[in-house]
Amino acid sequence: MGIALQQLGRQIDYLLIDGFLLPEALTPQLPIVKGDRRSISIMCGGILAKVTRDRLMMRMAEKFPGYGFEAHKGYPTPEHLAAMDRHGLSPLHRRSFISIRTRAELEAAAFASQSFRD
Numbered sequence: 001m002g003i004a005l006q007q008l009g010r011q012i013d014y015l016l017i018d019g020f021l022l023p024e025a026l027t028p029q030l031p032i033v034k035g036d037r038r039s040i041s042i043m044c045g046g047i048l049a050k051v052t053r054d055r056l057m058m059r060m061a062e063k064f065p066g067y068g069f070e071a072h073k074g075y076p077t078p079e080h081l082a083a084m085d086r087h088g089l090s091p092l093h094r095r096s097f098i099s100i101r102t103r104a105e106l107e108a109a110a111f112a113s114q115s116f117r118d
Helices: 002-007 040-063 078-087 098-117
Strands: 015-018 029-032
Touching: 015 040, 078 098
Parallel strands: 015 029
Antiparallel strands: none
C-alpha cells in the first residue's frame, strides 16, 4: 500500500485503512478493524482493488499458462497449489507467503542437490 500511495502523485490528507496502521505512511490515518464492513469508503476501495487484481490475473494467465490464474486469480486454492507443484514458482508468486516460501525453499534445495550431482 505504501508503494500505491507514492505512485498517486499527490498529497493525501487522511487515510482510512482496513485493520492496520501503515507506519511507512507519513499521513494522518485511522486503522479500522473490519473496515471493509464498517466504512463504505474502505469497502469501495476493496472492490476496486479486487476487480483490478482479477483483470491483472487474467492477463497474467496468458503470460504464464498452466497455473490457472484465470480461474483462481492467484488465491491459494487446491488447484493453484497443485499448479505450483507441477510447474514450480512463477515470478508472480510472492515468496513472503508461507506456502510460497516453503515451495521456494524446496525448489532451491532441489536445484542445489541437482547442481551438486552434475
